[in-house]
Amino acid sequence: MGQFMYFVPEQGEVLELAARYGLADRLGAPYPDGSPGLNRRGCTVWPEGDALRLHAPDVEPVRGVILSLSNEMGFFPDRQEWVRVEAEGKHYWLGWEPGDLPGPAELARPDMVGGHEVVLAGGKWEVPVARCFPQGTRLPQRVLLGPDGGVTLTLRKDYLGLFERAEALAGEVYGKLAAGEAEDVAPDRSTVGVTVADGVLLALDALAVNYRLGWPEANALELLDTQGVMRVLRAVVDMPGFEKMARELAAEDASKKAPGA
Numbered sequence: 001m002g003q004f005m006y007f008v009p010e011q012g013e014v015l016e017l018a019a020r021y022g023l024a025d026r027l028g029a030p031y032p033d034g035s036p037g038l039n040r041r042g043c044t045v046w047p048e049g050d051a052l053r054l055h056a057p058d059v060e061p062v063r064g065v066i067l068s069l070s071n072e073m074g075f076f077p078d079r080q081e082w083v084r085v086e087a088e089g090k091h092y093w094l095g096w097e098p099g100d101l102p103g104p105a106e107l108a109r110p111d112m113v114g115g116h117e118v119v120l121a122g123g124k125w126e127v128p129v130a131r132c133f134p135q136g137t138r139l140p141q142r143v144l145l146g147p148d149g150g151v152t153l154t155l156r157k158d159y160l161g162l163f164e165r166a167e168a169l170a171g172e173v174y175g176k177l178a179a180g181e182a183e184d185v186a187p188d189r190s191t192v193g194v195t196v197a198d199g200v201l202l203a204l205d206a207l208a209v210n211y212r213l214g215w216p217e218a219n220a221l222e223l224l225d226t227q228g229v230m231r232v233l234r235a236v237v238d239m240p241g242f243e244k245m246a247r248e249l250a251a252e253d254a255s256k257k258a259p260g261a
Helices: 014-020 157-179 196-210 215-221 226-236 239-257
Strands: 005-008 039-048 051-053 062-068 081-087 090-096 115-120 123-128 141-145 151-155
Touching (some): 014 039, 014 062, 051 081, 090 215, 115 226, 151 157, 157 226, 196 215, 226 239
Antiparallel strands (some): 039 062, 081 090
């Protein structure tokens, strides 16, 4: 399958351009050996509204560079879609071929964080468990060694914000479930204390742990709908783990109550 392309309206070294436009997280070091695999191709385009054209009358052309992990990238607007994205106080254009969009395999990071498989837009995505049930996390933690040989685990700073939001959601959800005031995680229900916007952002940030994507790529993939967001949030707070434990406890209780037990 394909890869996303990023047209930046200036020249420069590829990794520097990726960092300057806030794209390093999506274009840097996708391979286990740390190599970026990043390619560039210079071209001249004609911006027209939010799109790019090979030529547009009365429009000033822009010289820049296409960045991509694809070896077969190029500017072919007759078969591609391009949208303008505002980011880092700058703008770039995100491009893709509608018939050859990347999927989870193409966007996966080399070091995946363990979680639960969720189906989104027809693909299977691994959603990391940011907050385990009943406690803890699967997000990467720093290992600190003490002078006495003791080991302390500390959550990495780049994951702290995600964990805190997942922790707040888990406390709300499991508290409501215990009180019988909610049945599931749903971002459109006030009973779990999360708005649609907050739920979408949390779902996207969780997916970005394991995949090279942000909201522009998610929009291009039409990755999320309300049901998809709910499935991602369930995985983030380990609802499958909670349900497995509940089934095991119910089976154990039933066996104790069985005749002859």
